[in-house]
Amino acid sequence: MMDASGLLLVIFAVMSTSECSETAEPQCNDSDQYPFYLLEGEAFYFVHLNLPKRNYSNEEVTWHRNNSRIENIYDENERIHCHGGALFFLNLLIEDSGFYTARLIDQSGKCKNYNVKIEVFEASRRGSTPLLWGSIDTSSTNKRIPCPHPVEDTCEMFGGNYTWYKDFNLLQGNHEDNLRIDSATKQHEGIYTCICTWTHNNKVYNSSGSRELIFKEQAAYLEVEILSPTNKEQFADEGFQIKLNCSVFCGINVKTVCDATWLINGVQVNQMDGYNQTTYGIMEEPSKKTISTAILTIETVSAKDFQAEFKCAGKGLYTTNYATLSLKKRESMIRMVIAAVSVLFICVFVALLVKCFAIDLALLLRPYLPLRSHREDTRSYDAYVVYETQSMDVVAEETLCRFVTQTLPSVLEEKCGYRLFIHGRDDIPGEDRVALVEDSMTQSRRLLVILTLGSGSEVADQHPSLHDSVTGGFDWQVGLHHALVQREMSVILIQLGETGPQGYKHLPIGLQHLIRKSAPLRWPESSRDAAACNSRFWKRVRYLMPAVPAKKCQKASVI
Numbered sequence: 369m370m371d372a373s374g375l376l377l378v379i380f381a382v383m384s385t386s387e388c389s390e391t392a393e394p395q396c397n398d399s400d401q402y403p404f405y406l407l408e409g410e411a412f413y414f415v416h417l418n419l420p421k422r423n424y425s426n427e428e429v430t431w432h433r434n435n436s437r438i439e440n441i442y443d444e445n446e447r448i449h450c451h452g453g454a455l456f457f458l459n460l461l462i463e464d465s466g467f468y469t470a471r472l473i474d475q476s477g478k479c480k481n482y483n484v485k486i487e488v489f490e491a492s493r494r495g496s497t498p499l500l501w502g503s504i505d506t507s508s509t510n511k512r513i514p515c516p517h518p519v520e521d522t523c524e525m526f527g528g529n530y531t532w533y534k535d536f537n538l539l540q541g542n543h544e545d546n547l548r549i550d551s552a553t554k555q556h557e558g559i560y561t562c563i564c565t566w567t568h569n570n571k572v573y574n575s576s577g578s579r580e581l582i583f584k585e586q587a588a589y590l591e592v593e594i595l596s597p598t599n600k601e602q603f604a605d606e607g608f609q610i611k612l613n614c615s616v617f618c619g620i621n622v623k624t625v626c627d628a629t630w631l632i633n634g635v636q637v638n639q640m641d642g643y644n645q646t647t648y649g650i651m652e653e654p655s656k657k658t659i660s661t662a663i664l665t666i667e668t669v670s671a672k673d674f675q676a677e678f679k680c681a682g683k684g685l686y687t688t689n690y691a692t693l694s695l696k697k698r699e700s701m702i703r704m705v706i707a708a709v710s711v712l713f714i715c716v717f718v719a720l721l722v723k724c725f726a727i728d729l730a731l732l733l734r735p736y737l738p739l740r741s742h743r744e745d746t747r748s749y750d751a752y753v754v755y756e757t758q759s760m761d762v763v764a765e766e767t768l769c770r771f772v773t774q775t776l777p778s779v780l781e782e783k784c785g786y787r788l789f790i791h792g793r794d795d796i797p798g799e800d801r802v803a804l805v806e807d808s809m810t811q812s813r814r815l816l817v818i819l820t821l822g823s824g825s826e827v828a829d830q831h832p833s834l835h836d837s838v839t840g841g842f843d844w845q846v847g848l849h850h851a852l853v854q855r856e857m858s859v860i861l862i863q864l865g866e867t868g869p870q871g872y873k874h875l876p877i878g879l880q881h882l883i884r885k886s887a888p889l890r891w892p893e894s895s896r897d898a899a900a901c902n903s904r905f906w907k908r909v910r911y912l913m914p915a916v917p918a919k920k921c922q923k924a925s926v927i
């Protein structure tokens with residue numbers, strides 16, 4: 369029996385000791401705060417954000433580090449100590465890094481842990497990223513940089529003094545909790561440090577916090593505007609490559625979303641065979657206009673592309689805009705150029721043809737054209753032939769004789785049906801020469817002047833002007849008078865032989881004037897077809913002759 373009661377006692381005792389150890393390490397609810405990153409050598413005053421604000425006794429709040437109690441914690445001269453719920457680090461060391469807990473056990477015995485992580489960096493790390501209290505990048509030009517709140521709290525608590533630094537250089541005369549910068553520019557960018565100098569138990573301590581100021585340029589997100597394509601249709605050549613330009617304007621200084629892309633029948637082009645899209649964005653300087661461009665390359669335009677709908681999509685941060693484009697067939701540029709060149713060639717060719725064959729053409733068309741003026745002309749001779757009869761060498765005289773008596777009548781009279789009055793052939797001997805010449809001249813429609821210029825200059829010297837000669841001179845005089853003064857007949861000049869060294873100077877002034885107006889026709893004596901009606905020479909003569917030969921019936925009435 370005694371054994372049993374003794375055993376019970378042992379069990380009771382074990383149970384009670386286990387209860388005791390549980391109260392020594394109570395289960396507490398946790399409350400965490402963001403970690404603090406601090407610099408070695410500085411002071412840090414910390415009150416947990418969630419700990420209710422009141423004056424705590426040293427028994428109410430106990431401080432632990434990594435779950436082990438911090439000793440000597442209430443000695444105000446200790447490097448680390450606590451006071452009424454607050455924790456003081458008077459000169460931070462790297463090895464102070466760790467987890468700190470303020471444990472609060474209230475009257476009802478409820479326990480709560482207020483945890484915080486503290487990390488201490490070497491003094492040389494000042495200004496590095498984890499030590500910065502966020503950055504200020506508002507786009508307003510007037511900026512306010514607040515001193516980081518733990519530093520501010522410390523300064524409030526201990527009546528400390530603020531000093532401000534930019535990139536660790538003192539900013540003179542700034543002792544407010546907020547640093548103000550008016551009309552901020554890019555030059556104001558940098559790391560701003562607020563140092564609070566405070567006194568605790570008659571000793572001076574420093575606490576600092578830094579922020580980075582980033583100058584953000586003004587950005588304007590405008591409604592997306594499609595710059596290209598501007599037309600609904602674009603011409604394209606089937607079988608050729610074409611590039612389509614989708615260009616969109618998103619706003620000023622847009623650094624976020626500004627995309628341009630092509631859709632074919634609503635489908636992205638990225639994976640399509642034969643289509644290739646390249647995109648790029650630009651920001652124009654100094655206007656900062658943000659433009660994105662997508663160039664769609666169609667390797668070879670095919671029939672289905674003319675049916676397809678091409679859509680240029682512009683996507684901005686807030687808006688999206690579209691422009692549709694369809695391709696239209698164009699007659700090949702090359703074909704158009706060929707056609708234009710052909711037409712030009714044909715025109716030039718026709719012009720040349722007309723120029724070369726104007727006379728042939730005129731002769732050819734003569735019978736078909738109405739020539740009223742000629743029909744009303746009742747003169748009985750087509751031409752009055754005058755020629756030089758004096759001061760000639762034998763060869764020239766023979767040539768002239770042959771031309772006047774054989775060639776001229778055989779071609780113009782026999783083959784072409786003209787009536788000529790040839791001086792020396794058609795004048796009846798014994799007739800009144802003056803009356804005859806006058807009469808025949810008025811009855812002739814043309815004056816055919818045959819020039820023989822083969823004779824030397826001495827001849828011209830001996831006979832300064834031809835009209836001095838008795839025989840030929842009168843004809844010439846009357847003929848030129850009719851042609852030049854009365855303008856009744858036009859003159860056809862035919863030249864036999866070469867032009868002499870003195871040219872036409874020995875001829876009468878009136879004749880020289882006519883020669884200047886139209887060059888004489890050279891009789892190609894040696895030419896094979898000289899006597900043929902269709903030779904170039906005779907065509908030119910016929911062209912100058914009346915269109916319709918004088919009628920035979922008129923002959924009777926005149927003579």
Ligand SMILES: *[C@@H]1O[C@H](CO)[C@@H](O)[C@H](O)[C@H]1NC(C)=O
Pocket residue numbers: 395396397478479480
């Ligand atoms: C922890 O908090 C819960 C409710 O949030 C509460 O019910 C519980 O009693 C608390 N525990 C302690 C040990 O305070």
Ligand SMILES: *[C@@H]1O[C@H](CO)[C@@H](O)[C@H](O)[C@H]1NC(C)=O
Pocket residue numbers: 421422423
């Ligand atoms: C805490 O105690 C100080 C004096 O030690 C006193 O001035 C202050 O008013 C007290 N605060 C509260 C919340 O009781």
Ligand SMILES: *[C@@H]1O[C@H](CO)[C@@H](O)[C@H](O)[C@H]1NC(C)=O
Pocket residue numbers: 434465466467
């Ligand atoms: C406290 O704990 C952290 C991680 O839990 C560890 O890195 C650190 O060394 C500890 N400090 C001490 C003093 O034990």
Ligand SMILES: *[C@@H]1O[C@H](CO)[C@@H](O)[C@H](O)[C@H]1NC(C)=O
Pocket residue numbers: 527528529565566567
């Ligand atoms: C703060 O500055 C004022 C004068 O600028 C000085 O009188 C005061 O002692 C300073 N306080 C600390 C805590 O340094």
Ligand SMILES: *[C@@H]1O[C@H](CO)[C@@H](O)[C@H](O)[C@H]1NC(C)=O
Pocket residue numbers: 409563565572573574
């Ligand atoms: C506090 O900072 C000022 C300037 O930043 C320095 O001159 C002074 O020595 C520092 N004091 C302590 C105790 O570190």
Ligand SMILES: *[C@@H]1O[C@H](CO)[C@@H](O)[C@H](O)[C@H]1NC(C)=O
Pocket residue numbers: 595596613614615661663
């Ligand atoms: C695309 O169109 C835009 C606006 O018309 C123009 O500025 C740009 O030069 C074009 N790009 C190409 C590659 O044609």
Ligand SMILES: *[C@@H]1O[C@H](CO)[C@@H](O)[C@H](O)[C@H]1NC(C)=O
Pocket residue numbers: 644645646
């Ligand atoms: C698309 O075009 C780019 C540039 O013109 C070229 O580098 C790329 O190889 C092309 N891609 C295809 C699939 O043709």
